[in-house]
Amino acid sequence: MKYENIAYKIQAGDVFAFGGYGGFSDVIKPVTDANVTHVGVVLENVFDYNRIVESATIKDFCGVSVNFARERIENYHGEIWWMPLKLEVRKSFQPLPFYDFLLQQIGKHYDIKQALLAGIDILDMIGIAKNKEDYKKMFCSEIVGAALEVAGIIDVNASELTPIDICHLNIYSGCYQLKGDELPLEPFILEEEEDDYGSSMGDLVGDSDSNSTED
Secondary structure: OOHHHHHHHOOOOOEEEEEEOOOOHHHHHHHHOOOOOEEEEEEEEEOOEEEEEEEEEEOOEEEEEEEEHHHHHHHOOEEEEEEOEOHHHHOOOOHHHHHHHHHHHOOOEOOHHHHHHHOOHHHHHOOOOOOOOOOOOOOHHHHHHHHHHHOOOOOOOHHHOOHHHHHHOOOEOOOEEEEOOOOOOOOOOOOOOEOOOOOEHHHHOOOOOOOOOOO
């Protein structure tokens, strides 16, 4: 599926999931047992120009920034998936608190310590590494989870969420691969049902442009 064909369908609150290679991505994959290493959330869609908020190292800054989805897709080396909110979820979505919260986070630095602790679930179980919500700095899945919580559609400890945890939230109508090798989010499991766009959810994973494996 090509981004330009679905850009007009993307809305605030939808999530982009990324599967990168090298660097921190190679740490996240074995720790979380997933192909997803990063997530961002759509801030707004203005005349099909989608802007996403994410916490990552982009253009020499490591932290929260706003970026055009089209540019991120064109320049990213790896897999990218789009996960739109269910229509029933969107009915509860509160856009103004969501938008205001995200704008207040822009420029905050990346929280590497909390990002690492969020991924080590075995330490959570014995009670020695459970993150408390702390937004002084923000890692990628933390800011996505926090924004969706402010929007009124989930109730979580956002500082404990990993990228694949964001993908597991029961708030999406489907999963559309926009770039990269045909990989599932794994262990993200999609039920075989029709999504809000009239496609089988199970058919959407791996529906990619085979010529866009790399930038």
